[in-house]
Amino acid sequence: MTFHITAISAALIGLLYTWLSARVIARRMSARISVGDGEDKALIYRIRAQGNCGEYAPISLLLLLLVELSGTPTGVTIALATLIVLGRALHAFAFVKRPMSFLARRVGMIMTFAAISLASLGLLGHSLL
Template structure:
């Protein structure tokens, strides 16, 4: 039974929705129906949302699989916090103007580290 993963899935989904609402708001204010319409702010907000959509689902899936395989719940929380913090820090760095490049980099470090550790943990558990 999953007890920790749903917390991070829910929080990351709220982050994704916030990023989505920012895209919708920018499109509405610029009267852009599809795409970015050549507007730099709309493009920036779309990429922040898309980046979350590209990385978060895989992290949540890996987290859930590890928890289902019996990873101690405290470790699930450690890796869940890594993913959540990585996505929040990256979204912040990407979404503000001017962008905060160090936040983007640290957000990706946390996200990539979480994905790598979780991938290896799942592979190790499956083989042994």
């Protein structure tokens, strides 16, 4: 059995995380801050964008894999994957924009939370029935 939807989603989020990490490294180098944030606002934003992705991506992708493993219809799995990937991307790009785009951040969070909640409820329902 193959898990193309989860694999593609994980690959895209992996690329997003790599990009966010590179932005942190670049700012650390330009600001000459090796450890911590040095109270540098630009670095703080970059650290939180990367950290937030690292906090929500793993549970999102794990749930997506379980949804795909459980035999959920492809369309539903693709919809969840789209919510996860676009939600994480919108949230990350909100941190890049100056001033921060609170709308993009809010929509990204809503999309991510919706995917996590829907996947969790679907898995519970599927497992209990």
